[in-house]
Amino acid sequence: MDNKLSKDAYGGVDGKDYVPYVSSGSKSGGNVAVLIIGIFLAALFAASTAYSGMKSGLTVAAGIPGSIIGSAFIAAFAKHKGILAKNLVQGMSSGGESVASGIIFVLPAILLIGSKVTFLEGFVVGVAGVLFGIGVAALVHNYLMIEEHGKLMYPESMAISETLVASEGAGDSMKYMGIGFGIGGIITVITSSFLNVANNVISYVNESFYKWKLEVEVSPLLLGIGFIVGIEVSVAMFAGSILSNFGIMPLIGYFSNLGRDGVTVWNNPSVAINAMQVKNIAGSYVKYIGAGMMLSGGLIGAIKLIPTIISSIKETMNAKASNGAGSSSVGNMILLGGIVVAFIGGFVVSGGNILMAITASILSLFLSLLFVIVSGRLTGTIGTSNLPVSGMTIASIVVVTLLFVAMGWKNPANNKSLLLFGTFMVTAISVGGGYAQSQKVTFIVGGDKNEMQKYFAISGIVGVIVVIGTILLLSSKLAMTGDNVPFALPQANLMATLTDGIMSGKLPWVMIIVGAVMGVVLFLLKLPVMTVAIGFYLPIATTSIILIGALVRAFIEKTSKTEIEKEVKVSNGISLSSGLVAGGSILGLVGIILQVTGVIKGSGPSGFGASNGMAFLILVGLVIATIIPIMNSKVKNVKK
Numbered sequence: 255m256d257n258k259l260s261k262d263a264y265g266g267v268d269g270k271d272y273v274p275y276v277s278s279g280s281k282s283g284g285n286v287a288v289l290i291i292g293i294f295l296a297a298l299f300a301a302s303t304a305y306s307g308m309k310s311g312l313t314v315a316a317g318i319p320g321s322i323i324g325s326a327f328i329a330a331f332a333k334h335k336g337i338l339a340k341n342l343v344q345g346m347s348s349g350g351e352s353v354a355s356g357i358i359f360v361l362p363a364i365l366l367i368g369s370k371v372t373f374l375e376g377f378v379v380g381v382a383g384v385l386f387g388i389g390v391a392a393l394v395h396n397y398l399m400i401e402e403h404g405k406l407m408y409p410e411s412m413a414i415s416e417t418l419v420a421s422e423g424a425g426d427s428m429k430y431m432g433i434g435f436g437i438g439g440i441i442t443v444i445t446s447s448f449l450n451v452a453n454n455v456i457s458y459v460n461e462s463f464y465k466w467k468l469e470v471e472v473s474p475l476l477l478g479i480g481f482i483v484g485i486e487v488s489v490a491m492f493a494g495s496i497l498s499n500f501g502i503m504p505l506i507g508y509f510s511n512l513g514r515d516g517v518t519v520w521n522n523p524s525v526a527i528n529a530m531q532v533k534n535i536a537g538s539y540v541k542y543i544g545a546g547m548m549l550s551g552g553l554i555g556a557i558k559l560i561p562t563i564i565s566s567i568k569e570t571m572n573a574k575a576s577n578g579a580g581s582s583s584v585g586n587m588i589l590l591g592g593i594v595v596a597f598i599g600g601f602v603v604s605g606g607n608i609l610m611a612i613t614a615s616i617l618s619l620f621l622s623l624l625f626v627i628v629s630g631r632l633t634g635t636i637g638t639s640n641l642p643v644s645g646m647t648i649a650s651i652v653v654v655t656l657l658f659v660a661m662g663w664k665n666p667a668n669n670k671s672l673l674l675f676g677t678f679m680v681t682a683i684s685v686g687g688g689y690a691q692s693q694k695v696t697f698i699v700g701g702d703k704n705e706m707q708k709y710f711a712i713s714g715i716v717g718v719i720v721v722i723g724t725i726l727l728l729s730s731k732l733a734m735t736g737d738n739v740p741f742a743l744p745q746a747n748l749m750a751t752l753t754d755g756i757m758s759g760k761l762p763w764v765m766i767i768v769g770a771v772m773g774v775v776l777f778l779l780k781l782p783v784m785t786v787a788i789g790f791y792l793p794i795a796t797t798s799i800i801l802i803g804a805l806v807r808a809f810i811e812k813t814s815k816t817e818i819e820k821e822v823k824v825s826n827g828i829s830l831s832s833g834l835v836a837g838g839s840i841l842g843l844v845g846i847i848l849q850v851t852g853v854i855k856g857s858g859p860s861g862f863g864a865s866n867g868m869a870f871l872i873l874v875g876l877v878i879a880t881i882i883p884i885m886n887s888k889v890k891n892v893k894k
Contacts, residue, residue: 259419261825263698264412265404272403274700275419276338281702283338284709291327292343295320296350296713300720303354308362308725308732308741313355315639317414317691318832319840320347325421340418341701342709345692349713352638352688353384354721356681359644360651360673361725362743363750365733369670376722378602379674382595383681384714386619389589390626391686391693392707398630398690399697406634409482411694413637413832418699420829430826430883434833437879438474439841441872445472448845453859455795456869459532465507467499467532469795472873475838476796477880478831479637480803487635488797488804490782494789495797498540506535520762521751539765544791546769547776548642549649551783552628554773584707593619596678603674605667610658617657618675621650625679626686632784633687634694639839640800641687644745645791647680648752652766654679655756664757672753685714803831806877810884819887827884834880 262272299316307313324343332339357380364371391398398406420431445454454472480488513527519538530538600615601608625646632641651672658664658672689710696706725732732741755761769790776783789797810827814820848854862868 259415269400269403276700282705283335283342283701284705287332288335288339288342292346292709292713293716295324295347296716297720299347300350300354300717301724303351304358304721304724307358308743316347316351317344317410318417318836320344321414321417337418337699338701341695341699344414345706345710346713348688348692349710350717352684353714353717356684357677357721359647359745360676360680360749362732362746364670364673365729366750367669373722375603375674377718378599379678380681380718381715382592382599383678384685385588386592386596386622387626387682387685388689388711389585389592390623391630391689392585394627399694407483408634408694409479410637411691413835414695415698416829416832417836430829431833433883434830435837438834438837441474441876442838442841448841450858451863453864453869454872456866461531464504465532466504470798471795472869473799474834476799477803478834480800481807481831482828485804485808487785488801490785491789491797492801494786495794498790499794503535503540506539542762542765543769545645545648546766547773547787547790548645550770550773551787552625552646552649554777555628555784584704588711603671614675617654618679621653622679622682625650625683629683629687630690633690638687638691642788642791643684646683650679651676655753659757669753806880823884823887826887
């Protein structure tokens with residue numbers, strides 16, 4: 255068995271013709287020891303993600319850290335199960351983290367509006383979201399994993415796969431992954447995500463007549479993702495960022511300067527319209543245009559996938575192949591369970607309002623269906639680390655809130671019910687992306703998708719229990735307001751503002767509609783709506799470093815003298831990029847945990863360490879350290 259993924263893992267062949275890493279023998283990697291290890295890691299990543307995410311607004315995808323940590327546990331307690339067991343463990347780690355990354359975006363908003371949430375309410379909507387997210391994503395498994403093989407790159411899935419394969423033995427892949435891990439680890443340790451001794455964001459903000467912002471976050475993880483996804487996707491995303499930061503933002507800034515005195519920002523009365531800074535324009539207006547783009551892009555993408563959904567359902571119903579029949583049975587049970595629990599949850603959270611329970615449940619299920627499919631597809635483009643879950647959740651909650659307003663359900667108790675329906679939707683969306691990412695790894699390494707479904711569902715339910723428990727444990731601190739609050743809760747604050755704004759009639763609908771129209775225009779021009787919308791919605795600091803990673807790959811390809819040489823360098827570059835992602839993910843996660851638990855304290859970088867110059871030097875060092883090992887790749891490393 256070769257300890258390196260074949261080039262076919264990245265495309266070049268039809269998905270149905272791809273030969274996985276484990277191509278013979280048993281496809282099962284599970285036993286009691288593997289399940290216990292997976293449950294432990296699911297709980298660990300769920301708790302750490304919930305705590306750190308509510309504290310700082312940051313979450314770290316658990317697939318790669320889970321695969322590496324899980325590999326150590328598997329080697330100690332279930333060595334004979336090998337790479338297939340490691341795959342299940344990384345999937346369960348991702349399951350716990352995906353649940354946390356979704357729930358913390360919405361559920362704490364209930365506390366922020368002055369209401370309380372019980373464990374039963376949180377548990378039932380969370381479990382419904384987990385089961386429904388997995389069930390819907392399973393419906394389009396063949397399309398996302400097989401038909402789109404090589405077209406949807408699933409960058410983080412490939413990084414996880416490389417990590418798993420490299421863990422099986424030595425070789426060039428392990429060598430380049432080790433180099434990448436070292437580079438990513440060192441930079442992550444010295445920058446703000448860990449020790450906070452050096453600035454890692456190059457920032458230029460103009461607050462004068464023409465307001466704009468250009469930033470680059472020097473992140474090994476994001477640069478590695480850019481190398482993996484390539485130039486086409488990266489440029490489309492960056493184009494969205496250029497539009498938002500150098501087109502829409504200056505335009506809003508120009509007209510806001512003409513505003514009369516006494517008029518304030520719609521969601522921030524302390525800021526006058528004619529005195530808005532770039533951060534005010536971005537947070538109160540541009541982001542909502544991005545939400546509108548996400549709304550139209552999501553709906554357009556989902557509508558285009560309706561034929562695929564129908565064909566997938568037909569295949570499930572027919573169950574022609576015996577292997578497919580087993581998988582379809584599990585997928586059907588999980589999906590049916592999600593629907594049933596969702597309706598039960600609808601009645602639990604509606605306070606006895608039967609009409610609300612039925613109508614809101616149906617609408618929430620429909621929106622979740624659309625965006626889970628979009629989530630699975632977007633994961634194939636940018637991975638779960640940069641999945642715009644909050645954008646899709648905003649779009650979904652806006653639609654459900656309109657139903658509540660139309661029906662006259664506008665009091666605080668109704669707002670609580672609305673946010674619980676939102677918790678179901680965000681959980682389904684987040685889990686759908688994490689599940690798709692884990693199933694792509696299963697497809698690449700050769701595991702049993704049916705087995706992954708079961709283990710991922712278990713980890714998701716464990717994640718719900720842990721996250722709801724964590725939120726309830728911290729509820730008194732989460733509900734605090736004013737200055738110096740212990741938990742920032744940026745996403746939950748946004749959701750609370752959004753629902754209250756719509757119910758009170760104070761939401762800037764013009765921004766949402768403008769974004770939706772822009773999405774339609776992109777579609778009519780045959781441009782990638784969701785990819786551009788992602789770039790529009792995400793900070794330019796994120797899309798710019800992804801673009802730099804793609805440019806590094808383009809440079810490698812252009813300077814290669816032969817196709818064989820290019821193949822060697824790109825392959826080793828992807829391995830090195832996987833190491834960058836691994837190093838950035840693992841040490842970034844450790845850093846956040848140490849920061850929010852108070853183990854690491856400090857006033858942050860100062861002097862030159864806090865300057866753009868320091869960040870620029872780190873960027874140059876990152877790029878050079880990435881390019882040199884790849885350029886030194888030898889052609890003899892290619893198998894013939």
